[in-house]
Amino acid sequence: MDTEQQHIEISELTPEKEPSSLKLVLALGIAGLLSGIILVATYTYTAPIIKANKEAAMKRAIFKVLPNCASYSALKLTNGKLEEKVPDADNKKEEDKEELLVYSGFNEDKELIGFAIPGSEPGFQDIIGVIFGYNATGKIIIGFEVLESKETPGLGDKIFKDADFQTNFTALAVEPEIISVKKGEKQNPNEVESITGATISSKAIVKLLNKTMLIWQEAIDKYIKENNLNMAQKDE
Amino acid sequence: MSELVEKSRSSEEFLKGLWKENPVFVAVLGMCPALAVTNTAMNGLAMGLATTFVLLSSSILVSSLKSVIPKQVRITAYVIIIATFVTVVDFGLAAISPAIHKELGAFIALIVVNCLILGRQEAFASKNTIGLSVLDALGMSAGFTFAMLCISIPREILGSGTLFNMPLFGESFEPWVIMILPPGGFFMLGFLLLGFNWYAQKRKERNLIKQN
Numbered sequence: 001m002d003t004e005q006q007h008i009e010i011s012e013l014t015p016e017k018e019p020s021s022l023k024l025v026l027a028l029g030i031a032g033l034l035s036g037i038i039l040v041a042t043y044t045y046t047a048p049i050i051k052a053n054k055e056a057a058m059k060r061a062i063f064k065v066l067p068n069c070a071s072y073s074a075l076k077l078t079n080g081k082l083e084e085k086v087p088d089a090d091n092k093k094e095e096d097k098e099e100l101l102v103y104s105g106f107n108e109d110k111e112l113i114g115f116a117i118p119g120s121e122p123g124f125q126d127i128i129g130v131i132f133g134y135n136a137t138g139k140i141i142i143g144f145e146v147l148e149s150k151e152t153p154g155l156g157d158k159i160f161k162d163a164d165f166q167t168n169f170t171a172l173a174v175e176p177e178i179i180s181v182k183k184g185e186k187q188n189p190n191e192v193e194s195i196t197g198a199t200i201s202s203k204a205i206v207k208l209l210n211k212t213m214l215i216w217q218e219a220i221d222k223y224i225k226e227n228n229l230n231m232a233q234k235d236e
Numbered sequence: 237m238s239e240l241v242e243k244s245r246s247s248e249e250f251l252k253g254l255w256k257e258n259p260v261f262v263a264v265l266g267m268c269p270a271l272a273v274t275n276t277a278m279n280g281l282a283m284g285l286a287t288t289f290v291l292l293s294s295s296i297l298v299s300s301l302k303s304v305i306p307k308q309v310r311i312t313a314y315v316i317i318i319a320t321f322v323t324v325v326d327f328g329l330a331a332i333s334p335a336i337h338k339e340l341g342a343f344i345a346l347i348v349v350n351c352l353i354l355g356r357q358e359a360f361a362s363k364n365t366i367g368l369s370v371l372d373a374l375g376m377s378a379g380f381t382f383a384m385l386c387i388s389i390p391r392e393i394l395g396s397g398t399l400f401n402m403p404l405f406g407e408s409f410e411p412w413v414i415m416i417l418p419p420g421g422f423f424m425l426g427f428l429l430l431g432f433n434w435y436a437q438k439r440k441e442r443n444l445i446k447q448n
Binding site: 018023024027028032039049148 | 417
């Protein structure tokens with residue numbers, strides 16, 4: 001018993017031999033390599049699922065902002081003109097390019113009912129990303145959905161949680177320029193009632209809508225004229 | 237006899253994380269997620285489960301590789317292991333539940349620097365068998381998840397009037413918005429720490445009286 005105790009004490013006191021630097025570098029190198037392999041495997045497995053999720057979310061949003069939408073196609077803006085976007089065979093190329101896209105929505109009779117337009121603008125905390133439905137005949141916004149937002153929970157997040165704020169976007173005129181007014185003071189069709197306690201977030205939305213319409217309106221009008229598209233009449 | 241000792245040791249390693257050495261209420265570790273993502277019960281639960289996965293897998297790997305990893309670079313090796321699993325969780329969550337992934341945002345990536353996880357590797361997994369490390373990791377993560385729920389459930393109930401997104405009160409309930417804002421996190425954590433310490437002190441006093 002005694003000798004064993006001594007033996008342990010001695011082995012604890014004698015300093016361990018330093019391993020060579022090569023061994024240390026090798027150990028970390030192998031760890032990094034294994035970690036890399038695991039990460040690549042996980043990424044290859046999850047990347048298509050994540051992409052599909054994003055596409056599904058976009059699809060849901062388009063159908064939500066364009067009531068009665070049955071199908072849609074993506075249009076891209078090139079030199080001030082809208083062109084049908086041909087799906088790229090090479091998927092990688094598509095991801096690299098930051099394209100400006102809108103989606104034209106059609107009802108069951110293949111009539112154009114409007115455009116779903118994505119836009120973004122700095123809010124209170126971070127960029128707010130939205131998509132909204134635009135009816136080009138009436139020049140009104142007919143639907144609105146927030147895609148991305150880090151606005152303050154309980155205050156700024158009312159831009160997508162508050163049902164009252166959403167009713168601003170059932171028939172919002174875009175001409176003349178949209179302006180924000182205090183809650184309960186809406187008189188004209190181009191006014192948006194702000195959320196009490198979230199003025200900055202509300203104003204950011206208004207600014208976003210105006211800014212995005214400026215980019216698209218002309219191109220959309222031209223597109224409709226050139227292609228002789230008839231907007232479906234709303235049954236209202 | 238030794239079997240019995242072994243058994244009680246195992247249960248001890250598991251239970252200590254839940255109460256006696258609770259990572260949040262006693263060790264006050266992992267404050268960043270405990271304050272930042274506990275504004276809804278769902279977020280708290282998701283964060284607890286993500287941390288459980290990372291802690292469990294890292295503990296298994298660290299305790300099984302403890303003889304291979306040179307002592308001089310062990311912390312770096314632990315961080316590589318932890319970071320790998322965190323990234324796996326990040327991808328996995330984005331694939332399984334994009335909504336929760338969006339809510340938790342950057343805080344998933346921050347699990348890497350949660351000292352609860354690195355601390356368990358250094359203090360426990362690197363010195364014990366795989367079996368005990370698994371129990372320790374499970375106990376600690378259960379304690380962490382429990383703490384996350386303790387903070388997030390009252391915050392959600394008071395701050396939004398819901399629990400797991402189900403409305404609890406009628407229309408007339410006016411939510412205490414402050415509870416889901418950052419100050420609410422500090423309030424809730426402060427109250428819970430107060431309660432925990434008060435209880436611990438009471439028990440200590442009672443034991444003293446008993447001894448005398």
